[in-house]
Amino acid sequence: xxxxxxxxxxxxxxxxxxxxxxxxQDMDHENMFWYRQDPGLGLRLIYFxxxxxxxxKGDIPEGYSVSREKKERFSLILESASTNQTSMYLCAxxxxxxxxxxxxxxxxxxxx
Amino acid sequence: xxxxxxHPSTLSVQEGDSAVIKCTYSDSASNYFPWYKQELGKxxxxxxxxxxxxxxxxxxxxxxxxxKTAKHFSLHITxxxxxxSAVYFCAASGQGGSEKLVFGKGTKLTVNP
Numbered sequence: 001x002x003x004x005x006x007x008x009x010x011x012x013x014x015x016x017x018x019x020x021x022x023x024x025q026d027m028d029h030e031n032m033f034w035y036r037q038d039p040g041l042g043l044r045l046i047y048f049x050x051x052x053x054x055x056x057k058g059d060i061p062e063g064y065s066v067s068r069e070k071k072e073r074f075s076l077i078l079e080s081a082s083t084n085q086t087s088m089y090l091c092a093x094x095x096x097x098x099x100x101x102x103x104x105x106x107x108x109x110x111x112x
Numbered sequence: 113x114x115x116x117x118x119h120p121s122t123l124s125v126q127e128g129d130s131a132v133i134k135c136t137y138s139d140s141a142s143n144y145f146p147w148y149k150q151e152l153g154k155x156x157x158x159x160x161x162x163x164x165x166x167x168x169x170x171x172x173x174x175x176x177x178x179x180k181t182a183k184h185f186s187l188h189i190t191x192x193x194x195x196x197s198a199v200y201f202c203a204a205s206g207q208g209g210s211e212k213l214v215f216g217k218g219t220k221l222t223v224n225p
Contacts, residue, residue, distance in 0.1 A: 090155065
């Protein structure tokens with residue numbers, strides 16, 4: 001059974017803080033993704049990574065960066081959090097060739 | 113790039129009725145179309161998917177149809193039950209081998225007992 005976990009379910013941060021969101025998968029998947037989910041906007045891709053130390057921008061990368069030092073871990077970084085980054089953040093992973101993405105439980109981030 | 117439109121945004125049906133959610137996509141090279149169900153407070157879960165070499169796929173009360181010519185695909189749920197109430201997302205894989213999924217904006221389905 002694929003397990004994708006995220007470091008926090010709920011997070012409250014202040015404007016300007018540096019925020020780290022961690023995602024870990026235990027199935028040796030090559031591909032990992034970060035999405036944000038907002039009401040009425042669906043899931044929008046922020047960044048994805050298809051291998052260790054490899055990353056590509058998604059549709060809304062502004063204000064975010066990522067890190068993939070190990071295959072199982074993909075981190076999303078908000079260098080200087082802003083109120084418009086208040087959202088639900090979902091991590092996903094999948095095995096090359098399988099196509100089905102498995103999602104983590106999500107982190108609901110509130111930036112005050 | 114790929115663009116996925118999903119309709120309706122909300123859908124309310126009586127228990128036992130059928131529900132249909134429709135999506136259109138823009139990139140004719142897309143070849144993989146999954147549907148995800150997200151219950152309140154939970155992660156999206158894959159419920160059914162279809163690949164471009166198939167026109168229809170069924171799994172118990174859930175079916176998906178794909179019309180590649182028209183670039184649209186639909187989710188059909190028959191004999192709906194209250195536990196089918198959730199937000200449903202369609203998605204399409206982008207071109208260029210990146211295998212990124214582009215999601216529709218979601219449909220909130222409410223099944224009334």
